[in-house]
Amino acid sequence: MNGQYLDFEKPIQEVVQRIEELRRIARTEDLELNEEIEKLGKKLERLRVDIYRKITPYQRVQLARHPSRPYSLDYINTVFEDFIELHGDRVFRDDPSIVAGWARLSGQSVMVIGQQKGRDTKDKIFRNFGMAHPEGYRKALRLMKMAEKFNRPIITLIDTPGAYPGIGAEERGQAEAIARNLREMILLRTPLISVVIGEGGSGGALALGLGNRVLMQQNAIYSVISPEGCASILWRDDGLKEKSAKALKLDAESLKQFGIVDEIIPEPNGGAHSDFEAAAASLKTCLATHLKQLSNIKPEELVNQRVEKYAAMGAYSE
């Protein structure tokens, strides 16, 4: 999944390339360069720690959108077993920007629903850049209700720039689809865990996000509007995206402090894309813990918990 680097990752890229170069020389010239390579390996580790510790809010946004970042299907095929994808909203069509189906998590059957971006150009278009139409949200709701029917927990993976703003989406009721999901998700009599794994883009993310637990990967973002959109509306200049990324407080740590996110799932140094296995393992452990905690709670209590959780969110004085 590696191979693409962001601007601020350039020093990392240089060291990676030097290591590769040395390895190649060692191989072709039959030289003993292990000591050098090891030294550079340590340097790479230090560099990753340093760079990622000082990351700015907008760099975090870039990381959340990193072209090499693992997407829903990567996790579904690694963290879960026996995934069988189910399609369609039974009304209009199947929306490939949301994938969903039965799967097992450490043997337990669950419904997993994830927003899916595409890797290459063709795939990106097929997945509509991870931006769902109403039928995507309706498919998700249909399958969440199915999970409820069979008393199976639901896990949603959130990764979208937002719900798609287009003519067809409006004609078929984008707003209604999102609103209905919000109301119905609250009432689900089964455990629901939502994980923001990349971009949590506003209402389009929230429409899959009303978990009993809301988890967030360390380098994911979650926001009411994209920093670019915010800058162009409030400052009338989308060049000020760095400033608005900072102002919006869209990183996992801020959101945990605000009580919006329950737990931050750690990522390897260098982000989830630098070591996918480690990122997946960390997600799996965290999911298992929360699933276990929720498994003995009565259905009515799960609903109450959700209502109270979201009722408490807000900052006002009387």
Added chain:
Amino acid sequence: MSWFRKEKRGPKLQPKKVIPDNLWVKCESCGEILYKKELEKNLMVCPRCDYHYGFEPFQYIDLLLDRDTFVERDEGLQSQDPLKFVDRMKYSERLESAVKKTGRNEAVVAGEGVVGGVCEVQFGAMDFSFIGGSMGSVVGEKIARSIRRSIEKRQPLVIVSRSGGARMMEGIFSLMQMAKTSAFLGRMHELGLPYISILVNPTTGGVTASFSMLGDINIAEPGALIGFAGPRVIKQTIRQDLPEGFQRSEFLLEHGMLDLVVPRKQMKNTLVQLLNFMVD
């Protein structure tokens, strides 16, 4: 060429007649010159083209609730500034100036009143002149409390929405108001209590995508802009011109998103009629 030169003006002998500049207005929609008093008498609806001008919360209260029955609730709730947000001005200053401009604390007026002589309802009306009617923590909380009172008192709920969507300056807190209001509506839905949502020009974004679209009955005033994404954003995304009448009330009715499009003049009668079907 002296005949082209302007005459030097001496002091005016006659004082200029004072014509109140707000006596006549030109209709924003059809350009007709209208006598303002007439327009007001016609509930701010152009008699020629039926354009519905913006109405303030208390105008909707007068329009829809029985005279002197409205009691406001939660008027003391005030927005905080959880993000310490600053754009071109501080959010706290933006709030102050909105309070000064509107004379209200926030972008929704909520309370209870009577409709049609007998039916007590929980009622809310949004205020577009307060930071675009945007939904932050206070709007979310006031709507949520109205729903809670509906549940406790077993009364119907009527909300007039008029909003640009979520309030960016409250960041994720404003997004979560969509969750909060929908959560309480979920509770209400289970209990069989009627909720009538009235959407007026404009209703977009996170407000449409939460409580506004969740009415048992969704009604709109004619010609209102109603949608998820704003037309400018859609145009930028698809790089095409938008079809005529796109995202207007009549378009939403045609596409099955609304139960009714009702002119302002008939809104109260319709409301009474509908409530009579649903309330014992």
